[in-house]
Ligand SMILES: NC(=O)NCCC(=O)O
């Protein structure tokens with residue numbers, strides 16, 4: 006069994022880096038705060054006897070040697086970056102659970118056959134730099150390195166520049182090595198486990214996602230003397246699409262989610278009719294066919310907005326992450342761990358994307374979910390209990406050890 | 412007759428300060444560019460023999476002495492600040508027309524009975540600092556000085572701080588002196604004169620305006636695992652209101668205008684359900700009763716959005732500028748000038764607010780409009796012809812001289 010108090014203390018210590026007024030964390034990818042948190046993690050890993058490697062995407066691997074250190078490792082981990090108004094469990098819980106597994110194995114002087122590595126994947130959130138899971142995507146060969154390093158934030162700074170700036174542009178090749186298995190522990194970020202009163206979610210896979218960037222262009226004009234009937238108001242067009250995206254989410258139930266998370270209006274002046282609006286669309290569904298249908302519906306709504314309001318548009322799909330099914334053996338290892346420990350557990354499909362989604366393309370993969378309060382994540386009030394955190398970490402320990410010895 | 416070439420050259424010279432790629436101007440109130448343009452104007456006025464006074468709101472008065480300099484002056488003028496994507500005529504045309512009147516009187520060695528002053532009113536646009544026409548409002552006693560100086564831009568900088576920073580916090584008391592008459596020349600900023608093929612608009616008054624600031628608050632949550640039915644999406648609520656504002660504009664024809672010009676979404680992250688949205692509403696109508704009805708309709712739409720989407724709201728009216736009727740004698744002076752010069756002219760109601768609206772509370776006031784291309788303003792492509800600029804200035808000259816000698 007892991008040390009739940011130690012895991013909790015590490016979570017709370019880490020949560021100080023980027024702490025926000027409402028009890029959350031703002032630790033955007035590749036900011037100084039991200040660096041500070043990475044430094045602390047590496048410090049803790051070195052104290053636990055690990056060796057550290059960093060690759061060209063800034064992914065960190067903290068390694069505990071195996072009996073046969075030439076064998077492919079079992080890797081676990083998640084991410085350190087957060088949303089602008091993020092919580093203190095999303096991502097970092099999976100990273101520190103990995104560390105706690107190593108600390109616990111050290112306490113027990115337990116040697117696994119294969120090496121175990123704790124990974125920190127760069128920019129999982131996709132908030133500062135889109136898309137999400139970009140560095141685990143490069144690791145898995147889904148994106149090439151150049152694509153990964155050239156992702157830019159809204160101010161134009163690239164991941165490559167920012168990795169160099171914070172000193173995390175490592176020397177290692179990205180990916181291109183065998184991974185025996187990958188496990189990721191994470192808070193659920195939704196309400197299902199809590200509603201079903203379960204401690205452990207045995208994650209079977211993840212729903213698919215499609216991300217879009219849309220620019221609607223009309224014509225700036227004076228809000229006072231410009232008659233309603235001659236206006237080309239880009240924001241009125243964008244509002245039409247925001248409303249439609251929401252309806253498309255509701256009309257593709259069960260499971261569909263559809264969100265406009267980001268919108269930037271130009272020139273954004275009180276008495277000027279908006280001339281152009283940029284916004285993003287995030288669509289999710291576990292079935293690829295429904296996801297595609299939703300995408301077509303959004304596009305049709307944007308075309309309708311253009312026709313009704315005299316606008317032109319640039320409509321781009323910038324990311325497609327297909328539905329994922331995890332490895333049967335790894336899922337079984339998670340299930341077995343939960344059963345042996347006597348936790349109430351249930352199978353679950355992840356609503357969010359995770360680095361595990363991309364890892365599953367190059368290694369047998371599974372995930373462990375624990376509940377979060379009211380199902381709330383990507384919010385400063387995100388919360389989880391010490392007991393659930395320890396429970397998830399216990400299951401992770403068993404699944405890792407089972408695979409590392411198999 | 413004024414010198415139309417000289418007026419045009421001055422307009423083009425001034426348009427270099429803050430020039431944008433698409434041929435417009437970005438010269439936000441109290442920025443370094445505003446200072447540069449003010450400095451140039453003062454330079455030109457001194458060369459034309461004027462004395463300069465600057466008041467505590469940064470309003471500039473360039474004075475040409477009258478035969479009896481103890482008499483109250485006739486003032487003309489407008490503003491130097493622009494929209495973020497503004498044109499090279501809005502405001503500055505009225506300022507430089509005033510200067511051209513003085514230059515022409517100098518050329519003719521013509522002495523008026525009363526002194527003539529060219530005024531530059533600070534922050535007319537209301538874009539960087541809301542509301543519009545704030546410094547002419549303080550001059551007219553509509554706002555007190557403290558209110559004027561404490562207006563803040565989105566980054567929190569106040570007009571008082573920024574006036575001090577650019578060296579335009581002058582020593583003079585604001586207002587509190589007699590003004591014999593006020594005239595303002597301006598581009599129409601709408602399509603009426605062009606559609607009616609008229610050179611001169613004899614402005615009878617201006618429609619009323621009401622400005623609002625609205626914050627809708629929901630709950631941030633993850634765009635992936637958060638079911639549609641439990642969401643409190645502030646942007647979906649805002650989209651409802653944006654759509655409603657546009658409909659309210661259309662349903663209160665003739666004359667009504669209704670615009671959401673500014674919107675800021677938080678946390679503005681692609682995969683986070685928006686937790687709060689700030690936006691502005693600009694309502695206009697020449698009849699006060701209709702304007703009030705429109706305001707009530709907007710409020711009802713915002714309340715509906717809150718109910719439908721589980722949001723709370725902060726709904727504030729931040730500015731009310733009632734419909735204005737200009738002084739019969741001053742309007743007659745403009746009409747007479749246009750008639751004597753043989754221009755096609757028509758009476759018109761201003762769709763925009765102008766410093767003249769506030770001046771009309773403390774002095775007999777009127778305005779001269781000239782057409783602008785396609786009725787487009789608050790846009791970098793804003794345009795007017797050299798001939799129309801000269802025509803408006805000629806009318807201004809006659810109206811000013813008539814009042815300054817009366
Ligand atoms: N776990 C998580 O918040 N991932 C971010 C990517 C996504 O939006 O699904």
Ligand SMILES: NC(=O)NCCC(=O)O
Nearest residue numbers: 229276535536543763764
């Ligand atoms: N003339 C002008 O653009 N004024 C700004 C105030 C308004 O929006 O009416």
